[in-house]
Amino acid sequence: MLELQxxxxxxQFVETGSFIHRMDARVKIAATSVLIVASFLIDDFPGFAVxxxxxxxxxxxxxxxxxxxxxxxxxxxxxxxxxxxxxxxFYAGDVPESSYLWRxxxxxxxxxxxxxxxxxxxxxxxxxxxxxxxxxTTSLVDLTNGLELIFGPLQRLRVPVNELVLVFVIAIKFVPxxxxxxxxxxxxxxxxxVPFDEGGAITTARRLGRLLVPxxxxxxxxxxxxxxxxxxxxxxxxxxxxxxxxxxxxxxDWLSLALVTLWILVAWMV
Amino acid sequence: xxxxxxxxELRGFAYTYLEGTPRASEAVRDVSFRIxxxxxxxxxxxxxxxxxxxxxxxxxxxxxxxxxxxYKGEDVAAPTHNRxxxxxxxxxxxxxxxxxxxxxxxxxxxAFGPTAAGLSAGETRERVEESLNxxxxxxxxxxxxxxxALSGGQRRRVAIAGVLAMHTPVLVLDEPMAGLDPRGRxxxxxxxxxxxxxxELTLIVCSASLTDASxxxxxxxxxxxxxxVMDGPVREILRQADRLAELDITLPEAVVGxxxxxxxxxxxxxxxxxxxxxxxxxxxxxxxx
Numbered sequence: 191m192l193e194l195q196x197x198x199x200x201x202q203f204v205e206t207g208s209f210i211h212r213m214d215a216r217v218k219i220a221a222t223s224v225l226i227v228a229s230f231l232i233d234d235f236p237g238f239a240v241x242x243x244x245x246x247x248x249x250x251x252x253x254x255x256x257x258x259x260x261x262x263x264x265x266x267x268x269x270x271x272x273x274x275x276x277x278x279x280f281y282a283g284d285v286p287e288s289s290y291l292w293r294x295x296x297x298x299x300x301x302x303x304x305x306x307x308x309x310x311x312x313x314x315x316x317x318x319x320x321x322x323x324x325x326x327t328t329s330l331v332d333l334t335n336g337l338e339l340i341f342g343p344l345q346r347l348r349v350p351v352n353e354l355v356l357v358f359v360i361a362i363k364f365v366p367x368x369x370x371x372x373x374x375x376x377x378x379x380x381x382x383x384v385p386f387d388e389g390g391a392i393t394t395a396r397r398l399g400r401l402l403v404p405x406x407x408x409x410x411x412x413x414x415x416x417x418x419x420x421x422x423x424x425x426x427x428x429x430x431x432x433x434x435x436x437x438x439x440x441x442x443d444w445l446s447l448a449l450v451t452l453w454i455l456v457a458w459m460v
Numbered sequence: 461x462x463x464x465x466x467x468x469e470l471r472g473f474a475y476t477y478l479e480g481t482p483r484a485s486e487a488v489r490d491v492s493f494r495i496x497x498x499x500x501x502x503x504x505x506x507x508x509x510x511x512x513x514x515x516x517x518x519x520x521x522x523x524x525x526x527x528x529x530x531y532k533g534e535d536v537a538a539p540t541h542n543r544x545x546x547x548x549x550x551x552x553x554x555x556x557x558x559x560x561x562x563x564x565x566x567x568x569x570x571a572f573g574p575t576a577a578g579l580s581a582g583e584t585r586e587r588v589e590e591s592l593n594x595x596x597x598x599x600x601x602x603x604x605x606x607x608x609a610l611s612g613g614q615r616r617r618v619a620i621a622g623v624l625a626m627h628t629p630v631l632v633l634d635e636p637m638a639g640l641d642p643r644g645r646x647x648x649x650x651x652x653x654x655x656x657x658x659x660e661l662t663l664i665v666c667s668a669s670l671t672d673a674s675x676x677x678x679x680x681x682x683x684x685x686x687x688x689v690m691d692g693p694v695r696e697i698l699r700q701a702d703r704l705a706e707l708d709i710t711l712p713e714a715v716v717g718x719x720x721x722x723x724x725x726x727x728x729x730x731x732x733x734x735x736x737x738x739x740x741x742x743x744x745x746x747x748x749x
Binding site (some may be wrong): 195202204206258261375377378381382383385387407408 | 561
């Protein structure tokens with residue numbers, strides 16, 4: 191039977207009690223930002239080769255099994271391969287005649303095309319990996335608090351930081367909920383004779399498509415309930431909210447951030 | 461199949477969701493029981509006791525391992541087992557009716573099962589009409605209504621009609637009375653009793669409350685944290701009212717009253733199903749006192 195939760199881990203939080211889990215959320219967000227910037231700055235293979243050990247270190251220290259992350263990224267990876275195929279076949283840059291490996295009408299495979307697609311793939315993978323790791327290792331409460339504190343100063347400029355962070359966090363939180371909901375729907379419909387557990391990937395995808403309308407309806411119902419729940423508890427955003435738990439970054443947290451930054455600088459220089 | 465063979469059998473059923481991932485959670489540890497054709501069984505237990513997982517296992521809606529679930533003596537997890545046929549013979553009404561409603565329009569939704577099973581248009585129409593009428597949703601009135609415009613109770617009835625239209629020999633209901641008003645409960649209760657008798661159904665009802673289940677079932681299987689802790693005839697189970705209360709299972713009102721009396725009169729029975737029974741028991745005491 192279909193277990194979508196295995197195949198989509200986006201937005202999930204897995205508590206393993208590791209050093210990364212215990213790190214100050216603000217530092218983790220900062221380190222993630224550094225890595226995101228790195229994914230734009232680094233533009234050659236040696237650079238990414240330098241970043242790779244850092245990613246392995248993050249993976250090992252977080253104690254989140256690599257197999258779990260990979261299996262949970264299957265759909266994403268399949269989508270990435272699909273996109274990159276087009277990127278290669280329709281590569282529109284300047285290509286000297288000698289570097290064409292294969293050509294047929296407007297479709298072609300060239301070393302330039304492959305190179306660009308390779309760099310692009312590494313960028314997207316880096317981006318995906320660091321954001322996924324941030325969410326796997328940071329609870330939503332910490333993530334919310336961290337983001338609010340980082341962008342807090344902008345409130346003086348009348349930027350509705352609290353509300354924006356709330357919307358962002360709720361959006362992320364809804365992804366696993368939707369996945370669970372889809373699984374529940376798929377199970378109930380299987381019981382009625384729509385065999386979600388039979389047929390290939392395309393058949394299954396088409397069947398999942400039929401769940402979109404009920405998912406939307408339940409999504410709106412959920413959002414409605416959430417609004418009422420927040421209103422009855424007198425939620426109001428902005429500077430009126432105070433924190434029960436104060437965040438404190440330890441020296442080792444700062445050290446980790448410094449290490450990540452330094453590592454990225456080296457990778458960029460290479 | 462031998463004459464006394466069980467229609468459904470669980471043998472040391474254990475199940476963990478997302479097994480092998482960091483988010484694994486064990487739902488059922490060790491559940492074994494046999495259900496025979498025509499039985500009316502209540503699977504009861506507090507939340508997290510594993511009821512829903514057990515129900516899902518009947519129609520192979522989980523990633524089952526072989527050797528645990530048997531329908532008519534056949535292992536449902538065997539690769540050669542026909543899952544389509546299994547699901548046409550075991551009808552499940554889920555706790556949230558919305559999840560199993562597939563089409564937008566009432567008539568089309570009830571027709572979904574029979575159509576998928578390959579019935580002719582005429583037969584399908586008959587089944588839809590019969591099922592909707594049985595559930596008190598007159599066919600002519602309701603067949604073209606939008607499901608999402610109906611009330612919660614009506615949607616539950618549409619979901620039940622959709623399963624009834626399949627004419628399954630086994631009918632499983634997960635918390636069928638949740639969200640119904642007293643009149644709706646009474647009507648559904650009477651309907652289920654009648655259906656079970658007329659169609660000789662094997663009826664399995666899952667609930668955290670014994671109030672309705674005790675009037676609907678002959679036998680209770682009590683679950684607690686993924687294991688069977690009691691299994692027997694309804695009255696025999698109700699005699700252990702204190703244990704049931706400990707397990708956080710809602711007792712029928714007659715039993716609640718009887719438990720109070722039991723404190724005063726240690727020989728006062730607690731295996732009472734209705735208020736009438738409680739009343740007559742009280743009257744006998746008054747007569748003898």
